[in-house]
Amino acid sequence: MSEQQELGITESKEYATGEWYAEVIQKAELADYAPMGGFIVTRPRGYALWENLQSHLDSWFKDTGVTNAYFPVFIPESYLEKEKDIVEGFDPEVAWVTKGGYDELEEPLAVRPTSESIITPFLAQWTRSHRDLPHRVNQWCSVVRWEATETKPFFRTKEFLWQEGHTAHEDEDGAWDETMTRLSQYERLYEDVLAIPVLKGRKPAHDKFPGAHTTTTVEALMPDGKSVQGGTSHYLGTSFAEAYDVTYVDEDEEEQTAHTTSWGLSWRALGALIMTHSDDQGLVVPPAMAPTQVVIVPIWQEDTKDDVLEYAQDLEAELGDRYRVKLDDRDERNPGFKFNEWELKGVPLRVEVGPNEVEDEEVTLNHRPDGESETVDREGLVETVDDHLDAIFAKLKARAEENLEENVREAESREEILGTLGQHKGYVKAPWCGDEACEEPIKDAMAAEIVMVPLDRDAEPIGDECAICGADAEETAYFAKSY
Amino acid sequence: MSEQQELGITESKEYATGEWYAEVIQKAELADYAPMGGFIVTRPRGYALWENLQSHLDSWFKDTGVTNAYFPVFIPESYLEKEKDIVEGFDPEVAWVTKGGYDELEEPLAVRPTSESIITPFLAQWTRSHRDLPHRVNQWCSVVRWEATETKPFFRTKEFLWQEGHTAHEDEDGAWDETMTRLSQYERLYEDVLAIPVLKGRKPAHDKFPGAHTTTTVEALMPDGKSVQGGTSHYLGTSFAEAYDVTYVDEDEEEQTAHTTSWGLSWRALGALIMTHSDDQGLVVPPAMAPTQVVIVPIWQEDTKDDVLEYAQDLEAELGDRYRVKLDDRDERNPGFKFNEWELKGVPLRVEVGPNEVEDEEVTLNHRPDGESETVDREGLVETVDDHLDAIFAKLKARAEENLEENVREAESREEILGTLGQHKGYVKAPWCGDEACEEPIKDAMAAEIVMVPLDRDAEPIGDECAICGADAEETAYFAKSY
Numbered sequence: 021m022s023e024q025q026e027l028g029i030t031e032s033k034e035y036a037t038g039e040w041y042a043e044v045i046q047k048a049e050l051a052d053y054a055p056m057g058g059f060i061v062t063r064p065r066g067y068a069l070w071e072n073l074q075s076h077l078d079s080w081f082k083d084t085g086v087t088n089a090y091f092p093v094f095i096p097e098s099y100l101e102k103e104k105d106i107v108e109g110f111d112p113e114v115a116w117v118t119k120g121g122y123d124e125l126e127e128p129l130a131v132r133p134t135s136e137s138i139i140t141p142f143l144a145q146w147t148r149s150h151r152d153l154p155h156r157v158n159q160w161c162s163v164v165r166w167e168a169t170e171t172k173p174f175f176r177t178k179e180f181l182w183q184e185g186h187t188a189h190e191d192e193d194g195a196w197d198e199t200m201t202r203l204s205q206y207e208r209l210y211e212d213v214l215a216i217p218v219l220k221g222r223k224p225a226h227d228k229f230p231g232a233h234t235t236t237t238v239e240a241l242m243p244d245g246k247s248v249q250g251g252t253s254h255y256l257g258t259s260f261a262e263a264y265d266v267t268y269v270d271e272d273e274e275e276q277t278a279h280t281t282s283w284g285l286s287w288r289a290l291g292a293l294i295m296t297h298s299d300d301q302g303l304v305v306p307p308a309m310a311p312t313q314v315v316i317v318p319i320w321q322e323d324t325k326d327d328v329l330e331y332a333q334d335l336e337a338e339l340g341d342r343y344r345v346k347l348d349d350r351d352e353r354n355p356g357f358k359f360n361e362w363e364l365k366g367v368p369l370r371v372e373v374g375p376n377e378v379e380d381e382e383v384t385l386n387h388r389p390d391g392e393s394e395t396v397d398r399e400g401l402v403e404t405v406d407d408h409l410d411a412i413f414a415k416l417k418a419r420a421e422e423n424l425e426e427n428v429r430e431a432e433s434r435e436e437i438l439g440t441l442g443q444h445k446g447y448v449k450a451p452w453c454g455d456e457a458c459e460e461p462i463k464d465a466m467a468a469e470i471v472m473v474p475l476d477r478d479a480e481p482i483g484d485e486c487a488i489c490g491a492d493a494e495e496t497a498y499f500a501k502s503y
Numbered sequence: 504m505s506e507q508q509e510l511g512i513t514e515s516k517e518y519a520t521g522e523w524y525a526e527v528i529q530k531a532e533l534a535d536y537a538p539m540g541g542f543i544v545t546r547p548r549g550y551a552l553w554e555n556l557q558s559h560l561d562s563w564f565k566d567t568g569v570t571n572a573y574f575p576v577f578i579p580e581s582y583l584e585k586e587k588d589i590v591e592g593f594d595p596e597v598a599w600v601t602k603g604g605y606d607e608l609e610e611p612l613a614v615r616p617t618s619e620s621i622i623t624p625f626l627a628q629w630t631r632s633h634r635d636l637p638h639r640v641n642q643w644c645s646v647v648r649w650e651a652t653e654t655k656p657f658f659r660t661k662e663f664l665w666q667e668g669h670t671a672h673e674d675e676d677g678a679w680d681e682t683m684t685r686l687s688q689y690e691r692l693y694e695d696v697l698a699i700p701v702l703k704g705r706k707p708a709h710d711k712f713p714g715a716h717t718t719t720t721v722e723a724l725m726p727d728g729k730s731v732q733g734g735t736s737h738y739l740g741t742s743f744a745e746a747y748d749v750t751y752v753d754e755d756e757e758e759q760t761a762h763t764t765s766w767g768l769s770w771r772a773l774g775a776l777i778m779t780h781s782d783d784q785g786l787v788v789p790p791a792m793a794p795t796q797v798v799i800v801p802i803w804q805e806d807t808k809d810d811v812l813e814y815a816q817d818l819e820a821e822l823g824d825r826y827r828v829k830l831d832d833r834d835e836r837n838p839g840f841k842f843n844e845w846e847l848k849g850v851p852l853r854v855e856v857g858p859n860e861v862e863d864e865e866v867t868l869n870h871r872p873d874g875e876s877e878t879v880d881r882e883g884l885v886e887t888v889d890d891h892l893d894a895i896f897a898k899l900k901a902r903a904e905e906n907l908e909e910n911v912r913e914a915e916s917r918e919e920i921l922g923t924l925g926q927h928k929g930y931v932k933a934p935w936c937g938d939e940a941c942e943e944p945i946k947d948a949m950a951a952e953i954v955m956v957p958l959d960r961d962a963e964p965i966g967d968e969c970a971i972c973g974a975d976a977e978e979t980a981y982f983a984k985s986y
Binding site for chain 2: 054060061062071088092096099111112118128129138141145164178
């Protein structure tokens, strides 16, 4: 096998999505499989994607009153058990530490699957008066959920990176506003940074976060037609506050119970990002997310090498003040090899410079992923590159928007739901009575489920009768296959 | 107990250092004790210190070729065992996951105590040719070491936050340069950011990192006279590369074994920071580390309130572009209360504005920790504040430097070592034969140990004969009590 072949993607996104995805992950050097099933090693190019995502979301959180904190990686069993829904929801998925050194522990410690049960007691401890509220804490950390499924990097792993925010408020209004603020920030991350349009909605009652009053979600449609739950924001009502005693004295000196929220977004967002934009040449990501935004590839013959390299180095210095730039001046590789390598690794903009460009004081710009190419003046290059990066973002976004717009359909009967899901990618909207039992026949036949209902509780369903059972419709259900 | 009393520190740094430290940690809202012994909850004001430290160190790492990555939180037992020195070094301190969900695991998983044994095999996998080297990866994460000691936030906890860097190089020179580069960055962090002078040295052979060829350290002297190991950088030789098979083909097509390093700095740096500068009024930190750098306290009567507040708000807007500023405009607290609270919480510079300041277009600046106060023109305030923050840094640094300079002494015999350690704070230098047995009598009598020897292996010892046994001296040993 030549190095060239080894470098390139051999699977097809369209015909073998799973294999293609796994190949992109490994060959673009984003992640490797760890020795234990269900775990991955996030390599520098993959982790840089996470850092770029963090830098956006973390600054929006901080601008809106959130402070970061760090709570222990372990949660005592007795703490997990205080909120019964949490225990029932997570118990089968918990990794347990039972030994410290050579000794059995008196009480097993859960490796956190989520941290409500260790954070909420501290929100309680820090709260006496209404003046102490709201509390807004967030942590960037990893969590572990012991699910026995095939490993799919960033989509399905036993350990994953995420942020989890936890807040306490005086009343429902405050907590509900918080829930919506965070959902909107997740939407903004997908739409404005990841170039992925999302649908905002609620999870159906039977699929809420354990203990939550309402679970809201942003759902992203992948090119293969499956929906990804892109981030969830939960209004928890008073259930956690009651279980862990988060009370406060209000302005009238009355004791009240706080209302809490939690919200989380994981590296699954990276999975959605990679899956959405990449192609059979490798990784594609929008410029704001790219570890390297601009690669400069000099093209020389022996007699032009010095001039071309000097020109390329000047460009690197000029562009480097503003972008993450790499000059690929390796002697041992030809330009074609370099083009392929940086396409594989997802650099959005390639700057090619050869003797002609040097002579004419120009550069040639080439867009990932569509190869659109333009030769432009060197003068004003920083602004020109700005425009081209914006154009690349717009192309990626438009393509993803088209995929979503074309793939939301309606159906009015079970047969029509199944027929539409069988024939097409994406979502099928149908009137629904609200009963989990009416999801079962669709799940059994198509492995599709209700991924969301509209955010607005007062929205009229799109039909009067449940498409499955014929009873009065309460909601509009969005059926889809999902990751 | 009045709120005022509750707010203030009641213990004395000089006479009850341990109790005073614990009180500062809790009352300045840096951390709380978790329900499980040995674990803490890092509150937002404490975590902000960690974020400020990270922002410096992480950017220096990246400027010098390091990329961040993320490796699994668990390490299979069989991986830990491949480097026998590691397992012997950490086995008694490992927390073991033995159950996933309801099932016993076939192989216990260690919660990482440090990650050489999971990272080095991947460095091996990523390395074929000399062109692949060097590899430099770092991760910011938590590690767990199951030590049964009293909990002391940031100094002694079973779980702690740190960064761990792992690198592979072609040869000893490359790996040794790397070891020194990271040690110098740790030194720079302490000296230029934390305002704490350090001594650079090597750990004696019997106190090296398990499996290391050389362990280098920066040691910081606390005001109570104990030394803190502030960060360590290890030249690992080829021991890990041999155990995990990190080999490469060199320019002559010969297979070679790589040389590796690892280096780590933990939140103990925050413990050293808090311990060094804080006082009986509470937290003191240098401006670059302070979560809030400037607090504006308006002082008004009913008839001057509007004018004073407006003036204060303008100042907040102006200073907020450049510093982390808080305007404390609470109605329900008087200025004295606010002064105390922000002193407790470690804000370096207080800006006081009352009717006089408004009339004269001035502000009054007050330094934490020494209360030095100056009324200055409002015009040019941003630059003036810059100068004052620099002055605050310089004062803190000078005081810490004085503590170190005054407390390095020499001794030539066991009696002199013990007498000096008994009478004085700090380090005692003595000629040493290099044998661990000669440390024992000092350890037994004074709970002091050899915290370092000079970095330069060729440095002449300060005397010809070991101060303990009288044999030929090989090194100069620095004895001290330590955290």
